[in-house]
Amino acid sequence: MSVVTVRNLPEETHRALKLRAAQHGRSTEAEIREILEEAVRPRTRVKIGSELAAFGQSFGGLDFNDTRDQTPTDPAVFE
Numbered sequence: 001m002s003v004v005t006v007r008n009l010p011e012e013t014h015r016a017l018k019l020r021a022a023q024h025g026r027s028t029e030a031e032i033r034e035i036l037e038e039a040v041r042p043r044t045r046v047k048i049g050s051e052l053a054a055f056g057q058s059f060g061g062l063d064f065n066d067t068r069d070q071t072p073t074d075p076a077v078f079e
Contacts, residue, residue: 014028021031056062 018028021028
């Protein structure tokens with residue numbers, strides 16, 4: 001994991017972070033991590049896999065045989 005140091009953080013901002021952390025039952029460091037995660041990776045972001053699944057479902061989904069063929073394959077020949 002990476003380490004980030006924030007210099008020159010105003011005391012008022014630090015107090016606000018500590019208060020917010022206490023309200024959420026977390027340490028100040030955990031609260032800062034949560035704030036940063038939400039800022040750069042919001043929960044409402046579009047996830048391509050979910051969008052593709054929803055798109056397929058809008059057309060009735062797919063009906064396919066998902067059982068894997070367990071028959072052994074022949075080894076490759078390199079001649």
